[in-house]
Structure formats: C-alpha cells, structure tokens
Amino acid sequence: MGKTQEAAEQATRTPTIRLEVARYRPGEDAEPVYQGYDVPLTDDWAVLDGLTYIKDRLDGTLSFRWSCRMGICGSCGMTVNGEPRLTCGTFLTEFGEGPIRIEPLKGFPVIRDLVVEIDDFLDKLAHVRPWLIREGEELPLTTEYAQTPRQLEAYKQYSMCINCMLCYSACPVYVLNPDFLGPAAIALAQRYNLDSRDQGDRLDLLNTDEGVWGCTFVGECTSACPKHVDPAEAIQRYKVTAAVESVKALLPWGRR
Ligand code: SF4
Ligand code: FES
Structure with missing residues (x-):
C-alpha cells in the first residue's frame, strides 16, 4: 500500500484537522499560496507533528525547520493562526475544529515555504x-x-x-x-x-x-x-x- 493511500485510510479512521500551510518558492512563485492538508487530530500531536505527517505521508516537497521537538533548539518557530509560536509546543487540540493557518515567522525573508532567513x-x-x-x-x-x-x-x-x-x-x-x-x-x-x-x-x-x-x-x-x-x-x-x-x-x- 502506498504512503498516500495509507494516509487516506488513516484519515477515515481518526478525526482530522485541516492545516492551511503557506507555500512559497521565492524566484519561482509570484506570491505565497495556502495549501490545505488534513492531518490526524489527536490529543498528543503538536502542530509540528502535523507538518511532519504532511512531509512524510502527503507531500514531501513541504519545507520547514525543526530539530529537538521539545522546546530546546528554538528552530521550529512559525506563525500559527497569526501568532508567533514554537510549533513543537503548540498542540493541534488548541484550535478546536480548525482550520489552522501556518505561515513562516513574520518579519524575516522567506527562503522556502516555512523556512526563513536567520x-x-x-x-x-x-x-x-x-x-x-x-x-x-x-x-x-x-x-x-x-x-x-x-x-x-x-x-x-x-x-x-x-x-x-x-x-x-x-x-x-x-x-x-x-x-x-x-x-x-x-x-x-x-x-x-x-x-x-x-x-x-x-x-x-x-x-x-x-x-x-x-x-x-x-x-x-x-x-x-x-x-x-x-x-x-x-x-x-x-x-x-x-x-x-x-x-x-x-x-x-x-x-x-
Ligand atoms: S522569544 Fe526571544 S528572548 Fe524568548 S527565547 Fe525566543 S529568541 Fe529568546
Ligand atoms: S523543534 Fe526544537 S524548539 Fe521546537
């Protein structure tokens, strides 16, 4: 079974929440667009888990930074529903039924998708x-x-x-x-x-x-x-x- 099919079947078994993720390739795209993905909604999943699910199961072209997954490295900061947040410490359940809009940190040039220039x-x-x-x-x-x-x-x-x-x-x-x-x-x-x-x-x-x-x-x-x-x-x-x-x-x- 392919990863995409497996992900679709998992989505029918568990509740999902929609992530609206900013996609942007400077130099190639005129402006950012928002792409919607449905990811499993579970009590212990953070926004970063949702993005990792997208990357692993739905769309390997999505780019974002992370490292420790425990609020230590400081690399997973993004704009989540308009607020700057650590995505590894921001739980999906915080946003009710969603959707959750995820954008790069404001105030920094974008390298690609959710990755900014530091x-x-x-x-x-x-x-x-x-x-x-x-x-x-x-x-x-x-x-x-x-x-x-x-x-x-x-x-x-x-x-x-x-x-x-x-x-x-x-x-x-x-x-x-x-x-x-x-x-x-x-x-x-x-x-x-x-x-x-x-x-x-x-x-x-x-x-x-x-x-x-x-x-x-x-x-x-x-x-x-x-x-x-x-x-x-x-x-x-x-x-x-x-x-x-x-x-x-x-x-x-x-x-x-
Ligand atoms: S918000 Fe600013 S001061 Fe606080 S940990 Fe992050 S970089 Fe440091
Ligand atoms: S992944 Fe290290 S602080 Fe979030």
Whole structure:
C-alpha cells in the first residue's frame, strides 16, 4: 500500500484537522499560496507533528525547520493562526475544529515555504559581544570564577533564551526598522552585563537609537517568549543603566 493511500485510510479512521500551510518558492512563485492538508487530530500531536505527517505521508516537497521537538533548539518557530509560536509546543487540540493557518515567522525573508532567513538575527546576537569580557587579562580555559547563587540569579532568566526569534517576529519595531538590535540580542547583552564575572562595556552598542532607545515598550516580545526570558524588562532595565551612565559622563570625573 502506498504512503498516500495509507494516509487516506488513516484519515477515515481518526478525526482530522485541516492545516492551511503557506507555500512559497521565492524566484519561482509570484506570491505565497495556502495549501490545505488534513492531518490526524489527536490529543498528543503538536502542530509540528502535523507538518511532519504532511512531509512524510502527503507531500514531501513541504519545507520547514525543526530539530529537538521539545522546546530546546528554538528552530521550529512559525506563525500559527497569526501568532508567533514554537510549533513543537503548540498542540493541534488548541484550535478546536480548525482550520489552522501556518505561515513562516513574520518579519524575516522567506527562503522556502516555512523556512526563513536567520542571518540577520545571528549577526545581531554576535554584535553584542556575548561572551565574558575580562579587563586586562586573558581568560585561561582552566580558570574558575566562583559565583554565589544570588549572583547567578541576577542574570539566569536572560540565559534561558533558545534563540527562537519569536520575539523579533512579534516586535513591531523590528518589522519597521530592521536595524533595531531587537529583544533577544539586548536580553543576551544583559545576560553578560549582569554576570558578576563579566567586566565588559556594551554601552556603545546598547545606548543608541538602534539599541535600547529603539524600543517603544510595546511588550509583545515578552508575551511571545516561550521561555519567560522577558526581553522587554531587559531593555527597560538597560535604559535606566544607559541614562545613569550618560549623566555620569557629564560630571567632571566622567564615567567610571
Ligand atoms: S528572548 Fe524568548 S522569544 Fe526571544 S529568541 Fe529568546 S527565547 Fe525566543
Ligand atoms: S523543534 Fe526544537 S524548539 Fe521546537
């Protein structure tokens, strides 16, 4: 029995839900079209399971990214019924009888179907010098810098980011201004700024119109974040730091 026939027979045995999936090949298609697929509706299936079912049983040409299936790798982010979501953590049963519309993450160029370009996002992460900076010393690999639980707690929340890009997709500023450093990159900078072992200075990167001052505090980034990183809080906290440092710089003895 062929896979398509097998899938059709399975569909008659179990309830199904319709996925309306955006299909697009830049350079070949004039615009995205939505293709409908019926997939089994079971309590334990996430949207990603539905897409995998389509890929394996119905249409092998569908393209999408995923890796861990457990909310760790951050690669399965898509727009599900208009909201940026991790598709491995979004269950089909959440949408009643459907249909469920699945599109690529908004705000990013599409490579194909549900796969978006991530280079700009990765460049922004690297831009904030996301490593421990020590003044006047090389950091030998064998060196240990002890840290108390309280010191760990100061930045731990920001270290939980899985680079899923949902916050960028939700952010109206990033959609309008691609130069905006964006929520996850600023949260990442704060992850290091607040680390007791770090002595780095990222003020020149963050205290700019493309940095924290680009944020209009809509807060959608925090609402979209599946890991409760709260990038909006990271940005607002750094605005205070930047303002204090700017005032200090005006004083006769200058900054630090
Ligand atoms: S801050 Fe949250 S939403 Fe943004 S990339 Fe990190 S985990 Fe994803
Ligand atoms: S597949 Fe890894 S987070 Fe969804």
